[in-house]
Amino acid sequence: MSQPVTSRRTPVAEWGERLGLPILLAVIVLFFSVFPASSRAFFSVANLTIVLANQSIIMLVAIALMFPLIAGHFDFSVGAMTVLAAVVCAGTNAQMGLPIAVSILLAIGVGLAVGLANGVLVARLGLNSFVSTLGAATLIGGLIQWYTAGQAIIGIDPALLQFGSRQWLGVPRVLFIVIVVGFAAWYILGHTPFGRSLYAIGSNPRSADLVGLPRMRYTLFAFAMSGLIAGIAGVALTARTGGANPDGGTFLLFPALAAVFLGATAIIPGRFNVVGTVIGVLFVAVSVSGLTLAGAQSWVDAVFNGAALIIAVFVSSVLRKRRAGS
């Protein structure tokens, strides 16, 4: 048998690892606050508010993504589900004239339905989630193009628009949705038997079967949660933009993916966790915002997101392997 590989690290090193990303985030905020080219605009309340409000959608999408990822499956359709929910919300309200409350419920319901469909394909029919959710994302993108004919939907109920653009207590209102959803995800994943079982299923599905966990049902639930939260994110997106833009949702998917994997390098290293994910979103957003204000071109956004994703996947898989002792 292999020797125990218990590497006794010092408490300082361990805390350094847990808090590496938050500390890095603080350093970046500090840097752009004093760096002459960006300092004036960067550290203004207005800029921070805009960053937080804009990122709240990505935070929601990232939290949605966590559920299937923890159970060991990709869900590449979260971005598309979010845009679809936004189109349903804006379309039924602005074009069909349904009350905004009904539109919101419809949007969330559509997200949940698509999530359930993904869950059936992966958990019941055993399809590879990587491919099937990529297919779902493409299919949804096509439906969105068909429904909108490539035109943005505008003219939603001003009440929702105001919710998206105004603040409570100096905090953008949409951020409260993130706080509620984030807290719920933190609670479900870390403090209920369902969440704990998801981590076990993602760790070793065969062992999960042999300790009596309902693997198929829970995997299906994980995709349903993903769809539900993507639906909520779609409503928040409608509120922020005052309508819906026809898009495949990749502008949401990739920053969210990067954030979730970055998040797995912090707080509980080697594991997907809510707090890490939120910090991951902020890390990417603050860095890109700072670079843009410092005069970088718009392509920096994509390059930074891509690089962050690759580095995050690398670091989190190293951490995961070290945890598994191989």
Add this chain to the structure above:
Amino acid sequence: MTVLPALEASGVVKTFGGTVALADAHLRVGKGTIHALLGGNGSGKSTLIKCLAGVYRADSGRIVVHGEERAAADQTPAVARRSGLHFVHQDLGLFPQLSIAENIALDRGYPTARVLGGVRWSRLEADTAALLERFEIAASPRTPVAALRPSQRSLVAIARALADAGDDAILMLDEPTATLAEHESQELLAALRKRANRGQTIVLVSHRFPEVQGVADDVTVFRDGRVAATDAMSEMPIDRLVAAMTGGAELPHPERTAVRAGSAERLRITGLHAGALRGVDLTLAAGEIVGLAGLGGSGRSSLLRTVFGRLPIRAGSMELDGAPYSPHSAAQAMALDVALVPEDRLGEAAFLDLSVRENTSITVLKRFWRRLAISPSAERSSAEALVAAFGIRTPGIETPLGSLSGGNQQKAILARWLQRAPKLLLLDEPSQGVDVVARSEISAHVVAAADAGAGVIVASSDLDELFALTHRIVVLRAGRIVADLTTSSTTRDEVAHLSMLDSEEGIPT
């Protein structure tokens, strides 16, 4: 009979950390003979094969192949191949979806055209057809490997290994019949005998006695990393083989409480057909520990898995505490307080990247539920208590299970189940890959669980373990129970005999 040696190994030593896997092993294989290597799990036969293959680097010893001598420590896979040693491992390394020709080309390289480097398929097929004919495999080069019978697949792997080899090549086969049904084994062995008669030297690793007896010229038996016996097959009657493999000596039985007279019947199995089982009857009393002996594929694991709801029942019935019992899932079995520690710890029991705490609490999560959430303090103190009670050596309960040693991982898995105080405890090879100290600790916990009233079934290929632990030993062969013995009045020889003999041969009672 004096035959020139094709392969000689002497004084081969291999240690892993502090564990001696192979101590002073020697082997002499005559040219054109079939030489069988026998021995139980961990006896050292596989280690020797891996040293010869250059997969493991031996600590010391010499290897002579066709008169060419070198230090065993210098053996590498490339050197082994060049010197004429060709290996076919238990996992044949074939790609089932690809054709025979493609499987062979992946090893030898594709014949390519001079221009553009495209594959010359006609040439490949012609070469493969010639090879198949040479090895008397009745199949077309285009046949996908998945469409072949199991024995033909083994022959394709052998043909591939020997495709470019010279006439004096030595073929080393590691458990080639382990996964084959009886008639498939016969067919493969007959083909091997034919090759040997034409001068092929073959080394055959196996644990199936009768078939080895029928086909091998010579035999070397390993036990505890040493050669226990080596002789011509004709000089090795089955009694001598069994004695060599088991060491003959009886180990002292440790303290074991007698089953209380009049204990309630815990489990009754009647005419059970499931998985590899073909009509099994078994009863188990509360507080009783029953051992399952038998070779791989005899139905030991099938029996445990069926009782745990993991295999569908084709025929027959089960009763748990007098009530009909037919679980369809692990969850249903668990609801009735049945527990299974599976054989494959890494694949089917452990969550390596989760902490010791998470690994032990996964079967009792609902116990820690306090109104709104899992109570971290209740869970932590439960995990701390288990670590202490089971002597799990770990830096802490938050340490990932994967960084513990095998024995401590197994203790954590056992703790995961025993904290539920199961009525029926099923253990499949509970001390596999576990050091001696952990093994005795695990045994102590199993005995304690039985004393507390659990019915225990232990499947093990380690007779020492069965004799140390059980009240009764049930011997399975080919899916049937061939003997139900009281542990204190039987011997290792008898159990070994019973599990290995062909059913046609007489069974001593």
